[in-house]
């Protein structure tokens with residue numbers, strides 16, 4: 001029988017949200033390629049997904065529920081049947097609730113799958129249970145806070161808008177690794193004569209494709225934006241007509257902020273020469289339609305929200321929003337195409353329970369609040385690896401009195417610490433609806449392969465747990481398909497006019513953006529809020545990131561061949577990046593007496609991590625770079641990078657500060 005080909009969607013936390021074509025033989029995926037009909041994927045996938053069958057059918061997949069038999073973290077388990085696993089969980093939870101109340105139970109989930117149903121499947125269950133709530137702010141809430149302060153609910157430009165730009169700025173984003181399909185539009189713009197800039201803290205693969213790369217001191221981009229603004233104003237390169245009609249607060253910005261912000265000051269803070277800052281401002285001010293693609297890297301600092309807010313003001317000064325091809329893309333907002341509320345069901349909340357910030361899981365597990373966290377339920381996340389302050393998290397997970405359940409596809413660092421492990425489906429085995437934060441496409445995925453052994457989807461497991469906990473609401477008895485149908489039948493303004501049959505059939509469908517949306521500013525005044533009186537700081541200003549006490553700023557950026565800690569199960573991908581590297585500038589290495597290829601230890605007050613040193617002039621002095629989040633089992637030492645990152649939060653949005661750390665480096669003492 002000929003193999004069949006079915007459509008699916010990349011479920012990972014990536015702005016591209018690619019459409020997949022899955023070739024199937026005997027219920028198994030044998031080949032996965034990019035959907036040529038998907039308007040953003042254009043038939044090509046990144047290095048991670050174009051062999052996705054090797055993840056779905058990996059020999060490392062968990063195949064049945066497991067019960068811990070060794071000490072915590074030893075990874076010793078025995079198989080148990082599903083009914084026993086569910087009974088053990090519900091029995092233990094009933095005991096905890098009777099003694100300490102349901103707030104002693106904490107869910108932890110994030111972005112293993114981005115589908116609306118599977119991603120949010122636990123919310124109604126934990127609301128109904130009365131568990132502690134999790135503030136899901138590990139990714140980029142500071143960037144959103146910065147955007148919102150200036151632009152309110154304004155729709156971000158369509159990513160293809162970049163094709164019409166004559167100056168593209170990739171600001172704090174290593175798009176070759178994290179937004180590769182966006183680069184199609186960037187290349188198209190360049191073919192038509194556009195210049196491409198990258199602003200980062202070291203030379204990334206993306207700086208290699210740029211006309212100019214500007215390397216700034218970590219956390220200083222707000223100062224660069226203000227320095228550029230002061231030049232724009234001094235040299236009369238601002239669009240006063242646009243500002244008068246579409247913005248509020250330009251005069252106050254000039255009077256209260258820019259009057260005291262020279263390019264010299266920006267130079268001191270960013271490390272860029274004064275002339276470079278002037279050049280940048282002139283080129284920005286003189287380009288016809290500058291387009292900024294704003295990454296999240298620079299938002300993961302103690303000053304991250306203010307940095308983003310300041311940069312978001314730049315396009316208004318030159319009137320870029322009114323130009324075809326101009327503007328700034330922070331995140332596309334296709335999420336409201338479906339009613340996420342119909343899945344999360346906040347109305348099931350029995351009372352307003354305690355909220356735990358996910359970046360401070362370590363604290364929540366080790367500081368015995370009232371009630372202490374006595375049970376942790378982790379699904380589609382790997383906090384032992386991805387969450388800051390790994391040492392404190394591992395200390396918490398090692399508590400013998402903590403009852404930990406982990407629903408996973410693989411034996412991750414977190415699963416190794418579980419009392420009960422439940423096997424999860426891959427996205428090819430369950431259905432869902434997908435929106436995107438980098439495009440305006442939406443897509444439905446149906447299960448396309450046979451279940452891998454005893455795995456169950458997030459939605460199915462919460463159905464079983466609801467039954468075991470005696471929740472009688474019919475909501476929990478729906479199938480995932482029922483819920484998907486419900487979401488599709490609930491109208492939304494964003495889906496108006498789209499081809500619903502195509503959506504139902506599994507094709508990617510683009511949402512229609514309203515005509516003139518780029519100058520419809522969805523703020524209280526209808527104007528771009530350079531000044532926002534509802535903010536504690538009404539105007540953007542330079543605020544410093546945190547002061548570290550160690551000599552090197554540590555960059556902990558995403559790795560190209562992995563996605564957070566996902567894909568570490570893949571031998572083929574690990575072979576591409578065989579060593580856990582720490583990159584350092586030759587002068588710094590020389591000063592420290594360190595050599596390329598040797599084992600070193602990076603350390604600070606929080607922990608110590610072993611790396612293999614790579615000496616390279618791509619990293620400026622005073623910065624060290626460790627990309628990717630490794631599983632502990634593959635690390636050269638006993639810890640991975642997040643043993644060096646802190647639980648401190650951002651200025652707004654209570655986000656993570658993954659890049660705002662300092663370390664020292666020494667030869668490994670062995």
Ligand SMILES: Nc1nc2c(c(=O)[nH]1)N[C@H]1C(S)=C(S)[C@@H](COP(=O)(O)OP(=O)(O)OC[C@H]3O[C@@H](n4cnc5c(=O)[nH]c(N)nc54)[C@H](O)[C@@H]3O)O[C@H]1N2
Pocket residue numbers: 013014015111139140171172173174175177178179199200201202204216217218219220221294295296297298555557558559560561562563564659
């Ligand atoms: N291959 C791959 N793709 C991914 C991921 C992955 O792990 N691997 N992760 C996914 C997820 S969850 C997300 S949220 C997105 C993340 O994507 P983003 O956070 O939007 O962007 P990154 O490309 O991670 O950007 C981090 C970049 O910011 C730079 N940077 C750090 N500090 C500063 C600074 O102070 N100033 C400037 N100008 N630059 C700075 C870093 O050096 C790095 O190049 O990517 C998604 N896609």
Ligand SMILES: Nc1nc2c(c(=O)[nH]1)N[C@H]1C(S)=C(S)[C@@H](COP(=O)(O)OP(=O)(O)OC[C@H]3O[C@@H](n4cnc5c(=O)[nH]c(N)nc54)[C@H](O)[C@@H]3O)O[C@H]1N2
Pocket residue numbers: 013109110111112113118138139140379380381382383386387407408409410412424425426427457458556557558563564565566629641642645658
């Ligand atoms: N040092 C450092 N740390 C970071 C970052 C950084 O830039 N630097 N980035 C941060 C960011 S932006 C993010 S978003 C977080 C992401 O952190 P996480 O959300 O924890 O993401 P992953 O590491 O990809 O882990 C997801 C897990 O979900 C599992 N999974 C996949 N699909 C399913 C499913 O359907 N059901 C279940 N039950 N499990 C499933 C996968 O096997 C995988 O182990 O990491 C953060 N950590």
Ligand code: SF4
Pocket residue numbers: 010011012014015016017018045046047048049180181563
């Ligand atoms: S990880 Fe991103 S680029 Fe790769 S296939 Fe998925 S959505 Fe596309």
Ligand SMILES: [Mo]
Pocket residue numbers: 013138139140
């Ligand atoms: Mo993220």
